[in-house]
Amino acid sequence: MSIWLKKSFFVLLSILTFGLVSPTQPFLNEENHAFAKNNGKPSSVEATPEEAREEESVLTHDEFIETMLEQAEKNAYEKFGTKIKPVIEDEFRSLILPNIERAIADTAAQFPEEDLTSLTISEVPQYAKTEKIFHIYDERSGEDVIRFHVRKDHPPKDGYYFNFHYHTVHDKFLAHHELGSIYWNKNTPPQWMSVS
Structure with a gap:
């Protein structure tokens, strides 16, 4: 009134x-x-409720990157499980996480700040054999923007490696963009999400 x-x-x-x-x-x-x-x-x-919500929820690029990076680290550790995490955690933090941050920053730079609030991070899949760590997708369309994966590599006459990479929507998720590899050892690594 x-x-x-x-x-x-x-x-x-x-x-x-x-x-x-x-x-x-x-x-x-x-x-x-x-x-x-x-x-x-x-x-x-x-202000209408929609305008108030928009004003409160606009993220800066730095805030978006920080939020996504925290969630990325959490999802990665959940994927590793308690058997893998203690062995590779330090290398993951020092070698892989900075590259994930760079990839997220490059992705964020392609969106205006008002669109960043619609980008969100997916859950870790419960199926242990997949490569997926997490995806960042647009909630409005439901389509992925960037996909972060890890796979177990076993080159001939060598030990096992965890190969971290990502795929982007810009090349229709075809190209592997390397984030780095972490050596496990000569023994077969446990399944993802294994609990000790």
């Missing part, structure tokens, strides 16, 4: 009842509630 209409109603009610009846508390509290929502500042124009 507009402010002038509220004031007119208040004045009319006061005149008709000779000031004996005042408006109810909920009527008065609407204005106080709007006043409190604006941190004590009166608002001349009220």
